[in-house]
Amino acid sequence: MKKRYLVTAALPYANGPLHIGHLAGAYLPADIYVRYLRLMGKDVVFVCGSDEHGAAITVKARKEGTTPRAIVDKYHTMLKDTFEKIGIAFDIYHRTSEPIHHQTSQDFFRKLYEKQEFIEETTEQYYDESVGQFLADRYIVGTCPICANPDAYGDQCEKCGSTLSPTDLISPRSMLSGSVPVKRPTKHWFLRLDQHEQWLREWINTGQADGKQLHDPAAWKNHVLGQCNSWLDQGLQPRAMTRDLEWGVAVPPEIPGAEGKKLYVWLDAPIGYISATKQWALDNGRDWEPYWKSDDTALIHFIGKDNIVFHCLIFPAILKAHGEFILPVNVPANQFLNLEGRKLSTSKNWAVWVHEYCEEFKGQEDVLRYNMIKKMPEQSDSEFTWKGFQETNNNELVNNLANFVNRVLVLSHKYYNGIVPAINPDLTFKSGWEPDKTGQYDEELHLLHRKLEELGAEIVRFDFREALGTLMEISSAGNALLQFNEPWKTEKENPEMVKVVMNLALQYVAVISVAARPFLPFAAEKLRAMLNLNPLQDRGDLLDILNELVEGNPVIQPNHALGQAQHLFGRIPDEVIQKQIDKLTAAEQANQAQNIQPSPSKYAPLKETIQFDDFAKMDIRTGTILTAEKVEKSKKLLQLSVDMGFETRTILSGIAEHFTPEEVVGKQVIVLANLAPRVMMGTESQGMILFAEDAEGKLGFVSPTGGWPNGMGVK
RNA sequence: GGCGCGAUAGCUCAGCCGGUUAGAGCGUGCGAUUCAUAAUCGCAAGGUCGGGAGUUCAAGUCUCCCUCGCGCUACCA
Numbered sequence: 001m002k003k004r005y006l007v008t009a010a011l012p013y014a015n016g017p018l019h020i021g022h023l024a025g026a027y028l029p030a031d032i033y034v035r036y037l038r039l040m041g042k043d044v045v046f047v048c049g050s051d052e053h054g055a056a057i058t059v060k061a062r063k064e065g066t067t068p069r070a071i072v073d074k075y076h077t078m079l080k081d082t083f084e085k086i087g088i089a090f091d092i093y094h095r096t097s098e099p100i101h102h103q104t105s106q107d108f109f110r111k112l113y114e115k116q117e118f119i120e121e122t123t124e125q126y127y128d129e130s131v132g133q134f135l136a137d138r139y140i141v142g143t144c145p146i147c148a149n150p151d152a153y154g155d156q157c158e159k160c161g162s163t164l165s166p167t168d169l170i171s172p173r174s175m176l177s178g179s180v181p182v183k184r185p186t187k188h189w190f191l192r193l194d195q196h197e198q199w200l201r202e203w204i205n206t207g208q209a210d211g212k213q214l215h216d217p218a219a220w221k222n223h224v225l226g227q228c229n230s231w232l233d234q235g236l237q238p239r240a241m242t243r244d245l246e247w248g249v250a251v252p253p254e255i256p257g258a259e260g261k262k263l264y265v266w267l268d269a270p271i272g273y274i275s276a277t278k279q280w281a282l283d284n285g286r287d288w289e290p291y292w293k294s295d296d297t298a299l300i301h302f303i304g305k306d307n308i309v310f311h312c313l314i315f316p317a318i319l320k321a322h323g324e325f326i327l328p329v330n331v332p333a334n335q336f337l338n339l340e341g342r343k344l345s346t347s348k349n350w351a352v353w354v355h356e357y358c359e360e361f362k363g364q365e366d367v368l369r370y371n372m373i374k375k376m377p378e379q380s381d382s383e384f385t386w387k388g389f390q391e392t393n394n395n396e397l398v399n400n401l402a403n404f405v406n407r408v409l410v411l412s413h414k415y416y417n418g419i420v421p422a423i424n425p426d427l428t429f430k431s432g433w434e435p436d437k438t439g440q441y442d443e444e445l446h447l448l449h450r451k452l453e454e455l456g457a458e459i460v461r462f463d464f465r466e467a468l469g470t471l472m473e474i475s476s477a478g479n480a481l482l483q484f485n486e487p488w489k490t491e492k493e494n495p496e497m498v499k500v501v502m503n504l505a506l507q508y509v510a511v512i513s514v515a516a517r518p519f520l521p522f523a524a525e526k527l528r529a530m531l532n533l534n535p536l537q538d539r540g541d542l543l544d545i546l547n548e549l550v551e552g553n554p555v556i557q558p559n560h561a562l563g564q565a566q567h568l569f570g571r572i573p574d575e576v577i578q579k580q581i582d583k584l585t586a587a588e589q590a591n592q593a594q595n596i597q598p599s600p601s602k603y604a605p606l607k608e609t610i611q612f613d614d615f616a617k618m619d620i621r622t623g624t625i626l627t628a629e630k631v632e633k634s635k636k637l638l639q640l641s642v643d644m645g646f647e648t649r650t651i652l653s654g655i656a657e658h659f660t661p662e663e664v665v666g667k668q669v670i671v672l673a674n675l676a677p678r679v680m681m682g683t684e685s686q687g688m689i690l691f692a693e694d695a696e697g698k699l700g701f702v703s704p705t706g707g708w709p710n711g712m713g714v715k
Numbered sequence: 716g717g718c719g720c721g722a723u724a725g726c727u728c729a730g731c732c733g734g735u736u737a738g739a740g741c742g743u744g745c746g747a748u749u750c751a752u753a754a755u756c757g758c759a760a761g762g763u764c765g766g767g768a769g770u771u772c773a774a775g776u777c778u779c780c781c782u783c784g785c786g787c788u789a790c791c792a
Contacts, residue, residue, distance in 0.1 A: 218731095226719040227787065234718075234788075305720085305786060335720080336785070343785085374740090379728090380721045381785055388727070388741090395741060399754055407751040414750075435757070465728075469740070483756040488749070567752060637790060654791030678792055688792050 002298035002329070004043035006291040007034050008273040009088075010303040011051035011096070014075040015060050018082045019351035020384060021344040022304075024337040024372040029464055030302035031088045032373070035518035036459045041540025045291055047276040048083075049094030050076040051269045053248040053262070055136030059175065068247045072097055078355060085358040086365050087521045092283070094276035096249075096268060101275035105249045105263055108271055108322060109241070113255060117321040118189040119238060120257075127184035128174040134244035134260075135174055135181055142172035187257055190238035196317040197236045203327065204228045204312065209320070212295075215329045219461065221379070224333050227308045239314065241267045270315040273301075298329045305333045332462040335377035339384050340584060349587040352384070352580075360580075366520040367393050367569065373468045373519055386584075390577045393569065401475045401523075402568035405512070408478070408505045409530060409565035411487055420506055421499040422558035429501050432481025439481075442552035444504055448474070448511055449549035452542070455515060468519055471512070478508040503558070506531075510556040511549075514542050523568055531556060532563040619674035620690070620714035622704060623649075628664045638664065639683060642671060645711020652685035668703040670714055 009030040012022060027048075034046040052072040061068045072095070080093050094101070112118060126135045174181045199209055204225065207215040217225065241264050242251055248262030274292060281288035291297055301311045311331045319325035337344065344351045357368055371389050375382045412418055423441065431439030433447060451474055458467035482505060487498045513527035517536055528535055533556065545555045623642040630638060638659070640651045651671070655664070672688040679685070692700040 223720045230718045230787070309787075375727070383727075391741070398752060403751060403754050411750050479755055482750075483748075571752065675792060680790060685792075
């Protein structure tokens with residue numbers, strides 16, 4: 001058992017609001033886990049913060065005519081506020097723009113630099129000559145090769161969601177000036193991931209590093225191990241840890257060549273966990289180091305599946321390279337949550353925004369939490385629907401849980417004036433756990449104890465949906481307890497037995513008031529008030545009641561005066577749900593309307609002026625495609641043999657997604673004939689076929705009209 | 716294309732190292748009940764476990780092939 005826990009939740013990027021996918025993916029599971037640990041009296045620190053650097057933020061600032069600082073301030077405030085409203089109980093919600101973070105990351109970089117963990121490498125990057133700077137991936141736009149969106153970014157197409165690299169883009173242009181960027185060499189520091197491959201492989205698969213057993217790989221999720229091994233098997237490559245950026249943590253200035261270089265987000269962001277912990281320690285008069293450097297600390301990262309390799313391979317490599325830090329004991333990554341059958345999309349506004357939910361469903365924060373937990377994408381992608389949201393609320397939260405609490409309190413007030421009855425524990429009754437089972441007070445308390453242990457075990461193994469189900473079983477058993485014993489009938493003939501039943505039912509409610517806190521913190525608090533019990537302190541409250549129950553002791557005492565009953569959850573009517581569905585439909589329509597509008601950048605900007613000599617260098621000829629076949633293992637390439645008149649050439653062309661081999665055979669084409677040969681997918685391509693391309697990226701054949709011989713020049 | 720993860724009742728999902736009639740919650744049907752936000756409790760119906768082949772005395776559970784979804788990743792001169 002570890003002495004202390006450091007729990008992190010992925011740093012959200014400060015360029016947009018929070019949606020339910022984020023919540024279900026990382027923040028809620030982390031919150032449940034942490035709240036449970038606190039209830040068990042564990043030493044735990046829960047850190048998070050806004051990730052505020054990178055080109056996407058500068059891009060957004062430019063678009064909105066403001067500064068990166070203004071953007072991150074806006075979204076940081078918004079995110080922080082949203083987390084608070086939905087009840088994510090961070091110990092600190094920090095931000096990577098704070099000086100303490102810049103210092104921490106620079107120190108880290110220095111250390112790795114001194115330990116010669118980096119190699120310096122010069123690569124070709126796009127450069128905008130008119131403004132004299134290198135272009136971050138986000139600063140390059142062009143036509144998406146997958147969906148033909150003319151405004152795809154260099155790192156990602158927001159229309160089809162494909163991950164891209166700047167060189168993927170068809171007709172790239174600089175976002176700064178609109179000019180065509182050129183490639184230029186630039187020097188960067190690369191982390192020698194290849195040198196870490198061996199120990200990472202062992203650590204991931206056996207849990208051992210440096211001869212120590214650090215974790216149990218069987219406790220890691222399948223898809224996490226699978227993804228890691230997939231990377232390991234492909235061989236790890238050195239990875240750039242710096243970028244040519246303007247908005248970020250500067251490479252320590254004393255390092256030669258540091259000017260203009262910033263730390264890459266994957267060094268910057270995870271170190272944010274460390275700087276957040278430092279700030280928390282400062283704020284609370286504590287020492288941060290044991291949480292990051294002591295073997296008896298369990299470090300756990302909650303993330304979404306898109307972040308797996310960074311948290312399981314790259315960041316551990318960084319931590320190990322530094323030398324003083326511990327490695328994560330688990331990275332329980334969740335898969336993705338879909339909305340009404342479709343992927344969530346920020347740019348398409350296909351999402352449920354948490355801040356909007358908090359406004360429109362005031363006081364119903366727990367309803368969203370409950371739904372998110374129920375639909376948590378723990379093992380595979382899952383699905384949120386508004387209809388399901390409504391059903392879950394009405395059937396489970398209202399009918400089962402809230403109703404149980406209500407009937408217990410109403411009956412207690414009716415029969416005992418709201419005073420917990422003293423009882424004779426030897427009297428038997430009908431147990432609520434199964435039909436025809438005889439119940440006995442002490443034994444029933446032991447059963448409750450067992451249920452709570454079960455619930456805890458489920459949380460600890462990140463089985464949150466199951467744990468939520470276990471919580472609800474207590475409520476169901478409570479309902480059955482009342483149903484089987486029918487106090488409303490038996491109160492007259494057997495009041496002593498009814499006292500036992502009602503006392504026990506109150507124990508159930510009291511137990512729920514504690515056990516529900518990780519899942520439904522607001523409802524738990526409300527319950528405490530209804531029972532007139534002290535608010536929970538997060539210092540072992542659950543451990544305390546476990547200790548009582550295992551002894552057969554009640555957790556709410558006889559003669560205790562209860563508070564007033566109130567409805568824990570309210571029904572959600574159809575209109576409210578319809579409104580939300582309409583909202584999504586509207587977003588969808590707005591989206592379609594936008595797609596129909598012609599793009600302002602329908603025509604690619606003119607390239608720079610060239611001289612006749614430049615043109616004359618090109619040898620362009622006519623040719624006819626003789627044969628065509630798909631290149632094996634390639635999605636885009638066709639291998640063509642082209643009759644050039646004087647010879648037949650093999651040419652590879654990236655048109656497989658536009659034409660079938662049968663379609664192109666026999667077509668006469670224009671060939672750039674003196675282009676340097678290039679080997680692709682193991683075959684040498686001896687030239688390039690020219691096509692016309694429209695704004696959508698569609699290709700059209702270009703050829704002379706009517707029986708022209710092959711091998712003739714084009715000028 | 717490669718690799719990884721997934722495909723199980725109407726819906727949302729569990730099913731560990733292969734072993735008796737494949738499970739849960741919700742929904743549906745029938746019955747009971749009325750303290751409670753027309754809530755609750757019981758019983759029941761519902762699946763050739765994505766498709767195909769194979770290994771085995773025995774396969775959602777192992778192997779191979781295929782289809783679909785998601786993620787990561789390569790090729791576009």
